[in-house]
Amino acid sequence: MNDMLRDTSKEEEDHESSTLLGKREDENIDSEVVGNRMEVSSKQAKLGYYISAALISILLLIDMIAFILVIRMLLDANTIGSEDTLEFRNPYIGLDELYTSGKVKPSTYSRLVNEPRFATQISSADPDRVFPVDLHRWLTDFGFVSPSDRRLKVSTTVSTIAQFHVLDYGMERCALAVRLPKRGDILPQPYSLPVAHDAVALDICELSVSRPLEEQALSFAARPPCLRKLATLQARVGEEVETPRFDCKSGSFLAYQISCVGSEESCDMDVWSNQNATWGFYINQYQTL
Missing domain, CATH: 1.20.5 (Single alpha-helices involved in coiled-coils or other helix-helix interfaces)
Structure with missing residues (x-):
């Protein structure tokens, strides 16, 4: 146990x-x-x-x-x-090759009216004077609005400088034109025409420029040099007249000085263009394709 x-x-x-x-x-x-x-x-x-x-x-x-x-x-x-030294690129890439190949037939266009990108005055009597810019702009609730008004004013001492930008491809044949209203026409802006004659001789000088000009700095003393005398144009009251046609490459900047021929007293003229009617000085572009 x-x-x-x-x-x-x-x-x-x-x-x-x-x-x-x-x-x-x-x-x-x-x-x-x-x-x-x-x-x-x-x-x-x-x-x-x-x-x-x-x-x-x-x-x-x-x-x-x-x-x-x-x-x-x-x-x-x-x-x-400065941005003034930057290159302007061609926006019409490949169109030269496209149309020179002969495979594409371009459409037909009538002339284009190319108004100045700006127009200003200079005075030989006051070489350093810079004329006012954008006289017709007005103030709105959203800021200043600048109309497309351009002034053509010439006298024995005053000339007009106008600059154009040739943009349209295939419209590279140009002619400078001047169109004056008839006496007694009612225009939005006051105007004056030669008193003694219905025709006035204008010297047109092509200025040496390749880029946009500074309108706020242009004066008779500071104007670009004259590259060549393009034509002497006989502007006539109530008509449009134009120079012989010349080549104008797409993308180029062109500037011209419009002056009276000699010291002709009857040369005084002051005309404004506006968005409803083209008066004064502009370029007609014609098709080249």
């Missing part, structure tokens, strides 16, 4: 010992797993830190490169000096 009790106690002790050992082994395994997980988490955190640092470094490098490029562009813009 005692032996049986001893065996039972021993079995219970062995069972308790094995249970305790099992728990300790499980605890050791759990500790190892936790340790491994902590080590993995630490490595992942370090990797994320390195990746974040690398991304930030790349972004900083990109920002520095962009900043340097902007500074360089600004420096290059300063070295260019």
Whole structure:
């Protein structure tokens, strides 16, 4: 009986010992797993830190490169000096090749009227005077509005400078024209015509220009030099007259000085153009295709 009790106690002790050992082994395994997980988490955190640092470094490098490029562009813009030196690109890319190939037949167009992009006066009696610009503009709720009015005024001392921009492709045959109203015509703007005669002789000089002129800086003393005398035009009251036709390349800027021939007293004339009727000085463009 005692032996049986001893065996039972021993079995219970062995069972308790094995249970305790099992728990300790499980605890050791759990500790190892936790340790491994902590080590993995630490490595992942370090990797994320390195990746974040690398991304930030790349972004900083990109920002520095962009900043340097902007500074360089600004420096290059300063070295260019002015937009007046920039090239005017041809907007009609490929049309020369298209029409010279003979595969396309162009449409037929009547003449185009090209009004001056601006017209201003100069005075030989006051060589440094700059005449007022845009006299007919008016103030609206949205700012100043500038009408397309252009003035042709000539006298024994006053000449008119007008500049044109030839835009239309295939309309590159030009003729300068002057159109005067009839005596007694009712026009939106006051006008004056030669008193003694119905015809007035005008010298037309082509100025040496290749870019837009500054209207606010033009005077008799500061006008561009005369490149050539284009024609002497006999302007007549109530009629339109034009010069012989000449080549005018698309994209070019043309400027002319209109003056009285000699010191003819009957040359005085002052006419305004407007958007409803073309008076004064303009270019007729004819088709060349």
